[in-house]
Amino acid sequence: MIWLSWRQFRLQAVTAVAAVAAVVVVLAVTGPRLADLAAAGAAQVFDRLTPTDITLFWAGVIVVAGLPALVGAFWGAPLVAHELERGTHRLAWAQSVTRTRWLTTKLVVTAVAAALAVGAVALAVSLWSAPLDGVVSRTRGSLPGHLTPVSFAMRGVVPVAYAVFAVVLGATLGAVLRRPIPAMALTLALYVVVQLVVPLWVRPHLVAPTTATVTISVDTLDGISADPSGRLDSLTVHTGDRDDWILSNETLDRAGLVATLPTWLADCAAPPTTTAVNGGVRARPIDPCLARLNAEGYTQRVVYQPADRFWPIQWAEAALYLAASCLLAGFCVWWTRKRLS
Amino acid sequence: MTAAIVTTGLGKRYRRRWALSDCTLEIPAGRVTGLVGQNGAGKSTLMNLAAGLLRPTTGTIEVCGGRPASDVAQLAKVGFVAQDTPTYAALSVRDHLRLGARLNPGWDDALAWSRVERIGLDPGQRAGRLSGGQRAQLALAIGLAKRPELLILDEPVASLDPFARREFLQLLMEAVAEQELSVVLSSHVVSDLERVSDHVVVLVDAKVRLAGDVETLLDTHHRLTGPRRAETAMPHDQQVVSVRHTDRQSTYVVRTDGPILDPSWSVSALGLEDLVLSYMGQPASTGTTPALEVLR
Secondary structure, eight states: OHHHHHHHHHHHHHHHHHHHHHHHHHHHHHHHHHHHHHHHOGGGTGGGOOHHHHHHHHHHHHHHHHHHHHHIIIIIHHHHHHHHHHTTHHHHHTSSSOHHHHHHHHHHHHHHHHHHHHHHHHHHHHHHHTTTTTOBOSSSOBOOOTTSHHHHTTSTTHHHHHHHHHHHHHHHHHHHHOOHHHHHHHHHHHHHHHHHHIIIIIGGGTSOOEEEEEOOOTTTEEEEEEOTTSOEEEEEEOOSOTTSEEEEEEEEOTTSSBOOOOTHHHHHTOOOOOOEETTEEOOOOSHHHHHHHHHTTOEEEEEEEOGGGHHHHHHHHHHHHHHHHHHHHHHHHHIIIIIOO | OOEEEEEEEEEEEETTEEEEEEEEEEEETTSEEEEEEOTTSSHHHHHHHHHTSSOOSEEEEEETTBOTTSSHHHHHHEEEEOTTOOOOTTSBHHHHHHHHHHHOTTOOHHHHHHHHHHHTOOTTSBGGGSOHHHHHHHHHHHHHHTOOSEEEESSTTTTSOHHHHHHHHHHHHHHHHHHTOEEEEEESOHHHHHHHOSEEEEEETTEEEEEEEHHHHHHHEEEEEEEOOOGGGSOTTSEEEEEEEOSSEEEEEEEOSSOOOOTTSEEEEOOHHHHHHHHHTSOGGGSSSOOEEEOO
């Protein structure tokens, strides 16, 4: 049965090897320069990046984000549905192989291939991006840290788990719908939903987050934002490490309750007005405003995942997806045995 | 003689519709059984149930002494060539034989290759590029090389031209003679089966209308033609299968174990095709005419 699964999969496997090789070559050519930059001094990495580097960084994010979805739609969904549509399952099931073995072999071969292909690309992209993750320029901008939702899902081991999950999801939907095209569409849609739900509501709680109370000061202040009418509505601080993943950032009053910012702050910390002083534009110093906030008992409560939890959260999320894949695969086998008859 | 297939009260329902209902049947081993019925009469359903591709809604089915597709040993006993003879379009003829060899413990590679050579198939040819007849022959070769006790063929010649039909059936019969296996094959064309089967089962509207040995059936059925006569006037030992009246004349098909003595009838023998058609023309669900079974 392994032979048949492999024989049916051969063409896709060749395509996958070619695609993975192409990605690896591009990254291998451009990667070493970045590593040298980082070695020379982390502080200026961002300022010395070329537009191509930035494009490649985001291309890496998109490729690793999209690959599991494609693998689920193009390898997983047709796995059973294509046979059901063409009627070839009747040839396979007439041989001396039980349906359970037929399906598990197909699932395992495809899932392992998907894991290898996506794993290779994710490893290459992770290594390539390592010097760039979370780099900040004082003046021009930054790239997301590897714990932020933008990058987390494209680094480490989770892409492998996503690929396995996508294949099993596709195969199951294919067995239920019995048509490859609707199964492909639904696989893509459901996979995207899962990939939105998990970072928003599940991942923050995989490892209990840390809560810290931070004194508002010039050193910790990240920014103050205003709503469209100009009223100041929120203030954010940082935790000291830019790579931490901030989950919530709330201002508390003296009683320790979530508070809105006092109205006087708007006047005190008004945006730089164009008062010409020696021909330049100067902002009013914000120190007195922050000092008054402290005096009135305002503090900032930050809930966050420290940057060093990257790997614990990676393993926890990978385990979650693999467990979901096992459950789905069990359902798929049950469906194929009982319901496809 | 043991039975290849035994069913009791077998039924299969798809949502609201019964594709097969209350089917109690015994198909003998070591013979070629033809399964006849119009499209949608339940032939494929019965065969898929026997091959284990479907599970019964009601009743039981036993094939070669076991529950269909229950384990590898049972799967190895039953060869099945499904309707439209499915093959993997992208795989070559050689790949299909390899597939058979890898998936069947009792695979007879020499037999498979000799059949493929006999039909003149190019081993490198993709199955998707074969003609309907060649594909059917390939599917048959796989089914036979599996060395099953029972080979089930679901409408194997339906899509073939008359020449390919004849060739297919001829090669099938040769294999049956060599391998001593039981065969069940279905068709909605009776003349296809007439040549090859020695046992016949007629399905009408999801129910078994007739099952029996071909020779016995032919011996006990007669066509009577004579002056117009009402059905109620027929003798009790003559079971009326079908009747057609014109203004002055009646034509009956009757089944009886005894001789026809009434001199007003002109009696003629029936061919299998006419016999089967006279059963197929009758509505199955009248209730007054139970399914007839002729025992050997």
